[in-house]
Amino acid sequence: MARSWCLPEGIREAILMHHNEEAMASDRATGKLGKQVAMIRLAKHLVSLFHRGSEDEEWERMGVHVRHIFNLSEDDLGDLSDEMSDVLSHL
Secondary structure: OOOOOOOOHHHHHHHHHOOOOHHHHOHHHHOHHHHHHHHHHHHHHHHHHHHHOOOOOOHHHHHHHHHHHHOOOHHHHHHHHHHHHHHHHOO
């Protein structure tokens, strides 16, 4: 699907790897691909919180890596979730 949308190769690779914990736990995680994978995981987590009121299934296992990559504390994550909920509730 990502190819049919003409997304760049790097984004397609990140989409393919967003279920791969090793992509965020390795030394390469702070590189561009690792950050893209982490951003996809963070977006999926925040959307899950907004729509279902609960974490997505993989967050417990992968969230620690995402928070590390973006240097987010639990409080930062809560603030981000609150801000996103405010924005989405007005759409």
